[in-house]
Amino acid sequence: MANKTFKLNTGQDIPAIGLGTWQSEPGKVREAVVHALKAGYRLIDCAYCYGNEQEVGQGLAEAFAAGIVKREEVFVVTKVWATYTTRCALGLQKSLENLGLEYVDLFLVHWPLLMNPEGNDDRFPKLPNGERDIIRSHNHVDTWKQMEALLATGKTKAIGVSNYSKRYLEQLLPHATVVPAVNQIENHPALPQQEIVDLCKEKGIHIMAYSPLGSTGSPLFTAEPVVKIAEKRGVKPSTVLLSYHIPRGSTVLAKSVTRERIEENLKLIDLDADDMKLLNDWSDKLTREGQLMRFVYPPFGVDFGFPDKS
Ligand SMILES: NC(=O)C1=CN([C@@H]2O[C@H](COP(=O)(O)OP(=O)(O)OC[C@H]3O[C@@H](n4cnc5c(N)ncnc54)[C@H](OP(=O)(O)O)[C@@H]3O)[C@@H](O)[C@H]2O)C=CC1
Numbered sequence: 001m002a003n004k005t006f007k008l009n010t011g012q013d014i015p016a017i018g019l020g021t022w023q024s025e026p027g028k029v030r031e032a033v034v035h036a037l038k039a040g041y042r043l044i045d046c047a048y049c050y051g052n053e054q055e056v057g058q059g060l061a062e063a064f065a066a067g068i069v070k071r072e073e074v075f076v077v078t079k080v081w082a083t084y085t086t087r088c089a090l091g092l093q094k095s096l097e098n099l100g101l102e103y104v105d106l107f108l109v110h111w112p113l114l115m116n117p118e119g120n121d122d123r124f125p126k127l128p129n130g131e132r133d134i135i136r137s138h139n140h141v142d143t144w145k146q147m148e149a150l151l152a153t154g155k156t157k158a159i160g161v162s163n164y165s166k167r168y169l170e171q172l173l174p175h176a177t178v179v180p181a182v183n184q185i186e187n188h189p190a191l192p193q194q195e196i197v198d199l200c201k202e203k204g205i206h207i208m209a210y211s212p213l214g215s216t217g218s219p220l221f222t223a224e225p226v227v228k229i230a231e232k233r234g235v236k237p238s239t240v241l242l243s244y245h246i247p248r249g250s251t252v253l254a255k256s257v258t259r260e261r262i263e264e265n266l267k268l269i270d271l272d273a274d275d276m277k278l279l280n281d282w283s284d285k286l287t288r289e290g291q292l293m294r295f296v297y298p299p300f301g302v303d304f305g306f307p308d309k310s
């Protein structure tokens, strides 16, 4: 199962599971990347904003030099940060330099907005009142036009988006010459975002599910249906939460800097119809009761069009 791949609308194969690197601490992430590649991961998810691309790049270089994998065997994803959404070519160039790569396999718009490129910080410019310095007149479709132009440079094999709601996709798609290959969104049984998943499926946009364990501290491990299925199948809650995405046709990203967990997270199983029903019934219940759980919603002060946040 860990070797399973999905097909993107570009024709590329994308692994079903990848290693996340958000909040992977300096001093730990290089080793995490090397260990993951040794263990069998073939997808590494990065971002300029994570501030650790250089160390991720060191891990990749070490794995290439040691003959663990060849460059063309690893699917590397990175993202243009919000202060670069009017300068996507520069954003990509900086990430490539950080990672020490000539190309990435997939380049994503991290969030559909612009933060002041001339503000008081490269990544998190703030106003004097402490709020994030956002340029509200920016149209995210203009960012996509820049992303489309990057394909001809060969510096990325595919382009996509992240944190796009149905509303934002519906604004983007009529103007897109290239349909995004991917939409990377928070996704787990406590936040199924089915309206986005269904629209993406209809349009040929592959879902990459982030924060599948509930992000920092993996809070979804104790959710009742997750525990129940884990006990029945004799597996860890992590296996249930990660395997949930396979029948949904999505790639899942799991972050860990802990060796045993990195290995454990590769253990995907085939959840059967009863297991999926239990998880889907829980999703429906949380939706009905207004109890959906969104773990990642940075304080941009922008309405991104997610129904649970509008
Ligand atoms: N596009 C976007 O805006 C976003 C993208 N992402 C991407 O998705 C990735 C995954 O999401 P993320 O939010 O990091 O959270 P995850 O849901 O992957 O959870 C990570 C947390 O779970 C712990 N953990 C991981 N595996 C296990 C295990 N087997 N047993 C016990 N604990 C475990 C980790 O601890 P430890 O590391 O200490 O082992 C960490 O605290 C990110 O790293 C990033 O690459 C995430 C958020 C937003």
Ligand SMILES: O=C[C@H](O)[C@@H](O)[C@@H](O)[C@H](O)C(=O)O
Pocket (backbone or CB within 6 Å): 022, 047, 049, 050, 296, 297, 298, 299
């Ligand atoms: O990819 C992970 C998340 O989106 C992360 O990049 C943001 O939450 C960022 O730290 C922020 O504060 O805006």
